[in-house]
Amino acid sequence: MxxxxxxxxxxxxxxxxxxxxxxxxxxxxxxxxxxxxxxxxxxxxxxxxxxxxxxxxxxxxxxxxxxxxxxxxxxxxxxxxxxxxxxxxxxxxxxxxxxxxxxxxxxxxxxxxxxxxxxxxxxxxxxxxxxxxxxxxxxxxxxxxxxxxxxxxxxxxxxxxxxxxxxxxxxxxxxxxxxxxxxxxxxxxxxxxxxxxxxxxxxxxxxxxxxxxxxSPQRLWRRPGDEWVARFLGATRILEATAESGTLRTPIGDVAVGGVEGFADLPDGPCSVGLRPDAVRATADPDGQAVATRSVPMVGQWRIHAAVDRGPGAGIELDAVADRATEAGARIRLTPAAERIAVIGG
Missing domain, CATH: 3.40.50.300 (P-loop containing nucleotide triphosphate hydrolases)
Incomplete structure (x- = not known):
């Protein structure tokens, strides 16, 4: 030692x-x-x-x-x-x-x-x-x-x-x-x-x-101690959320994390969620809560810059990933991925 x-x-x-x-x-x-x-x-x-x-x-x-x-x-x-x-x-x-x-x-x-x-x-x-x-x-x-x-x-x-x-x-x-x-x-x-x-x-x-x-690497990536650590590890957007019985209620949608390694002991209550670009999936949806503002090609997928204009997250801008390019102005559905998000300091 x-x-x-x-x-x-x-x-x-x-x-x-x-x-x-x-x-x-x-x-x-x-x-x-x-x-x-x-x-x-x-x-x-x-x-x-x-x-x-x-x-x-x-x-x-x-x-x-x-x-x-x-x-x-x-x-x-x-x-x-x-x-x-x-x-x-x-x-x-x-x-x-x-x-x-x-x-x-x-x-x-x-x-x-x-x-x-x-x-x-x-x-x-x-x-x-x-x-x-x-x-x-x-x-x-x-x-x-x-x-x-x-x-x-x-x-x-x-x-x-x-x-x-x-x-x-x-x-x-x-x-x-x-x-x-x-x-x-x-x-x-x-x-x-x-x-x-x-x-x-x-x-x-x-x-x-x-x-x-x-x-441990898994714990650190999913439960960074503070916002600086989360951003250093790749989070590009920090959102306020609430943990409730194994579910994170975020401004862009609810995500069940109770069965994901690292979140079993997540206490209920207010928390901050760190989103890396690959933590949010964008799909075409005329009823989606956001619009695409730009598509950037990456290896095997596209990075979508999105602006949320509906629901509790209205006014939030963030990055997501998609399987195909999306025209600017197209309406999209943003879905957080439980395995990719980080809960800060919880």
Whole structure:
């Protein structure tokens, strides 16, 4: 268990991390630290690793204060955004680096390198020069190098940020599988909430140097702690609503959520609902409560900009999705999807 208690990190007069209290580990193998660029998440990871001095507070692992423990004694593995492989060396030499420094025999090093290459799905590549690797391969090698000494904690700092979208999606799944197969407690820093959902058991959201919400991905997406978190996770419209016996009564229609994971304990009473564009379905209906103002093509569907002009939601403008383009001025029916909405702070 990693524990941070009232941790602050300063750069001169600027405080990048503000009195953070945070726990990682226990029953959760992979924790994501999620937030926008510049919020302090990479600084916090570097403080855990010992690469950044803390101005106040304590960082402890399994109850032992790490204040006087140097970086190389913490037994933490670290992978940065660009992997930082050693140039001019082979894949095998990169992976073996930490093992050789620990005095392991050549035979055991070779066995461990092959084991790691199998784990990261790069068998037979020990003699390949790192300059010959693709971006995805290089990150797998960096991950293998970090895992080779069997660290007690693995720290991944935006490990996919430098890769293209398709490779990021594939590698997010692969990294999740790899660290789980290795059984290594892991913290991954990311600004991409899709990556956080794929990779982590628990997600902590950071804003302006503070942890503002922590939950499982499903819980976080469906029950964000406040409006800022909801908008950061994709909500483009916030509506006032009322929860009543497993039904949300919203200005654009009622939606039953009682059987949806994450809403079973939703208390009755006033609440706020966050709507992402894919949380509302638009269909042609001459009796619908809204009119389409614009259609924008997307992959496999259309985004419809809609203006509600009938019923309790009159005056509301929002985005929805549809299976086909809709002419401006056409009347449409807006229907919220129970699995896609978020109830804020409930």
């Amino acid at each position: 990693l524990t941070m208690c009232e941790v602050s990190v300063r750069y001169g007069d600027r405080e990048a991390v503000h009195g953070v209290n945070w726990e990682v580990g226990g029953a959760s193998l992979v924790t994501a630290l999620l937030g926008p660029s510049g919020c302090g998440k990479s600084t916090m990871l570097r403080a855990v690793a010992g690469l950044e001095p803390i101005a106040s507070g304590t960082v402890a692992y399994d109850g032992h204060d790490l204040a006087r423990v140097p970086v190389h004694r913490r037994d933490f593995g670290v992978v940065f955004q660009d992997g930082q492989l050693f140039p001019g060396r082979t894949v095998g030499q990169n992976i073996a680096y930490g093992l050789a420094r620990r005095g392991m025999s050549r035979k055991k090093i070779g066995e461990r390198v092959e084991e790691l290459l199998q784990l990261v799905q790069l068998p037979g590549m020990a003699q390949r020069r790192v300059e010959e690797l693709s971006g995805g391969q290089a990150q797998r090698v960096a991950l293998a190098r970090a895992l080779a000494p069997r660290p007690r904690l693995l720290l991944l700092d935006e490990p996919l940020a430098a890769l293209d979208r398709r490779l990021r999606d594939d590698l997010a799944v692969a990294i999740s599988d790899i660290v789980r197969a290795a059984g290594t407690p892991t913290v991954v820093v990311t600004h991409d909430h899709g990556e956080a959902a794929v990779m982590a058991d628990v997600v902590s959201v950071m804003r302006e140097g503070r942890i503002v919400d922590t939950a």
